[in-house]
Amino acid sequence: MAELTMDLGGKHALVTGGGTGVGAAIALSLAQAGAKVTITGRHLDKLEEVAAGGSSISCVSGDVTDPTSVREMFAEATARNGAPQIVVANAGAAMSKPFAKMDEADLRAMLDVNLVGVFSTWRAALDPMLAAGWGRLIVIASIASLKGSPYISAYCASKHGVLGMTRALALEVARKGITVNAVCPGYIATPMTDRTIANIAEKTGKSRDEAEDILKSGNPQHRLIEPEEVAETVRFLCSDAASSINGQAITLSGGEP
Ligand SMILES: NC(=O)c1ccc[n+]([C@@H]2O[C@H](COP(=O)([O-])OP(=O)(O)OC[C@H]3O[C@@H](n4cnc5c(N)ncnc54)[C@H](OP(=O)(O)O)[C@@H]3O)[C@@H](O)[C@H]2O)c1
Incomplete structure (x- = not known):
């Protein structure tokens, strides 16, 4: 039987939104596992702060809503470290x-x-992965990919959509050495959740702690998820040990259905 390794030594991983929250935790975890990591985002200052935490992390600025910008990010990252074999959207x-x-x-x-x-991110990543016969495409989706919640219908639509795309692409590339998976967390302790808490407090007149409690109460473990928990799940999905996990929604939610 083949020896399965969790080591990512020699691999190039590109993480979009790597300057804050979950993306920063993923970048640090993949760098610790031996990967060369490129982090991208619109704010270079935030990217550089994260890159200071790991010598194998480099930064490329760009906007994922602009396909030209995405192609330029991949060209720059590829020129530095070769085509990314791991891409975390x-x-x-x-x-x-x-x-x-x-x-x-x-x-x-x-x-x-x-x-x-x-x-756009996966489109830019896919051709070199197909040529190499190995790749990991991962999206940080959400529990909102799997269920509806009031007042976030546009977010739910986008996250349900990305899970559908994940499942379809996973089947297209299943025999090409590439896996495609979605990590679906509940509320995570990141700047995004900080803004949600501030918004609830402002709209309802509740204190910050009370607003945070509303978010925690959706999780049966009654807590926010740590970004590092998401990062370690991504790290596992990148490993050889996860080669047969494909087209899946990996839920991190303390049991929230
Ligand atoms: N926080 C949660 O509770 C939660 C739960 C489930 C899923 N998620 C998902 O987890 C992912 C990371 O979120 P987070 O919680 O870590 O929030 P965050 O700290 O706000 O991070 C979002 C990142 O995305 C980047 N970004 C946003 N728009 C961009 C654009 N147009 N082009 C390029 N980069 C862009 C931001 O960087 P710049 O501003 O520098 O561009 C930032 O680094 C998101 O996909 C989110 O939907 C979050």
């Missing part, structure tokens, strides 16, 4: 609004970053 945004107050522009903004942005 983590960049994303959230919006909370009652459906009755939304317009088409609100919906398109969510689809642009959370669905089309992932498409």
